[in-house]
């Protein structure tokens with residue numbers, strides 16, 4: 468077969484044999500993208516869930532420009548810099564009281580890898596090695612070998628399956644059947660020593676925007692405490708207001724032992740991630756014995772420009788009415804979703820704060836459902852970037868989205884499905 472792609476670039480999660488050329492984007496502002504030939508596209512998925520306030524927020528852009536002229540990059544072992552110190556201090560301030568230490572990395576996947584390594588390091592360094600990880604069915608934690616191991620198994624990791632380590636997956640806490648999840652957690656904890664439970668709080672993203680009740684989280688935390696199991700919250704997607712509160716864990720009033728943050732940490736402008744942990748975990752690695760060092764780094768750990776972007780983002784959270792904006796967006800999302808719910812082509816409408824999702828009734832549901840790519844193409848032609856997960860359409864716009872823009876998105880979804888797509 469010949470390639471229909473004249474570019475040497477191999478794109479992520481893209482089947483180039485079935486996909487036309489990639490659409491070149493020339494600029495981005497607020498909730499809108501503009502293509503090279505001048506077409507305006509509404510970014511209804513916040514560019515893969517990273518853009519919170521909107522593209523090219525002037526305060527973040529300015530901070531990046533200024534930092535780029537001062538320190539571009541510096542090794543982060545032995546040396547430090549103001550933007551990293553400031554971001555770490557603010558993260559400690561705004562997250563639950565028990566989280567006092569911040570480890571920087573570059574992506575959601577790596578901050579979850581760091582979380583799992585911290586958990587295993589903790590158990591080993593206190594002389595009671597534990598290695599088993601528990602995670603939720605349908606979970607997603609990244610695309611590295613470690614995070615794929617923790618995430619759902621499927622067509623997207625079948626080729627690597629022999630390399631993935633064994634993780635115990637608990638049943639998804641379906642509404643009305645939450646007890647099954649809690650029972651499975653409890654029996655897993657009884658069966659053997661568990662190092663950590665790794666979960667996406669309130670909503671599982673890539674697994675199909677599956678929502679569950681906050682009370683499940685607090686119950687899971689209670690079981691973990693009873694068995695001394697570390698609780699890792701992967702808030703890579705749910706953090707930064709996505710579910711209506713700054714962090715999703717707040718809705719269950721729980722304080723995780725380890726917290727993973729990425730995506731919206733820089734407002735979605737540059738790659739940066741942080742893993743926060745409790746003093747117990749830090750102190751288990753704090754020793755004159757060098758074998759107890761936390762052995763993790765990447766070349767660009769705490770890159771100053773990315774940290775400056777994060778610092779500007781944190782400043783925006785402090786000085787702008789972001790939570791109010793999120794509240795308003797969540798309520799217009801609810802209203803719009805209700806209008807779609809009456810349409811017979813859809814089922815399972817659900818919402819977590821600024822995120823809504825609904826399933827298209829099809830015969831071939833699941834990740835490879837043919838309806839997904841077809842809808843993607845149609846929506847894009849109509850000027851809206853929506854990227855269905857299989858037969859699940861979800862809307863996760865930047866917080867600067869207006870009620871009118873959102874109404875257009877839902878009208879387009881409804882019209883497209885009416886016309887038989």
Ligand SMILES: *Cc1c(COP(=O)(O)O)cnc(C)c1O
Pocket residue numbers: 574575576577579607608609610667672673701702703704705729730
């Ligand atoms: C996106 C995501 C990740 C991976 O983040 P990357 O920056 O893409 O590596 C991990 N966990 C969750 C819950 C995510 O949504």
